Amino acid sequence: MSNEHLWLLVGLMGQGLFSARFIIQWLMSEKEKRSVIPVAFWYLSLSGGITLFCYALYKRDPVFILGQGSGVFIYARNLYLIQRERAALAG
Numbered sequence: 001m002s003n004e005h006l007w008l009l010v011g012l013m014g015q016g017l018f019s020a021r022f023i024i025q026w027l028m029s030e031k032e033k034r035s036v037i038p039v040a041f042w043y044l045s046l047s048g049g050i051t052l053f054c055y056a057l058y059k060r061d062p063v064f065i066l067g068q069g070s071g072v073f074i075y076a077r078n079l080y081l082i083q084r085e086r087a088a089l090a091g
Contacts, residue, residue, distance in 0.1 A: 011055040018048030039082055046075040 001009075021044035028038045049072040056064035 007055060007058050010051060010058075014048050014051030014055055016048075017044050017051060020044050021048065039079075042075055042078045042082065046072065046079060049075055 021041045024040045024044060025037055028040075029035050049068050053065065053068040053072055056068050
């Protein structure tokens with residue numbers, strides 16, 4: 001497998017992870033009969049965002065780098081806030 005094909009696979013995997021978050025959110029919302037954002041949404045966002053950020057670095061695409069880089073920060077921050085809230089509720 002060539003280097004270019006490997007990075008294409010990385011990009012496709014990242015996009016798959018990133019897209020899966022919408023499926024998870026949709027299924028959970030249907031189950032709850034209301035709009036919800038499950039924690040899995042944020043983990044998929046973070047893992048897909050990091051993977052796509054790496055792909056963007058490889059491609060040297062400044063627009064893609066900026067978009068994914070800022071998203072990764074937001075996803076990580078949301079997970080931190082969720083964990084902090086859970087720890088406070090646990091006592």
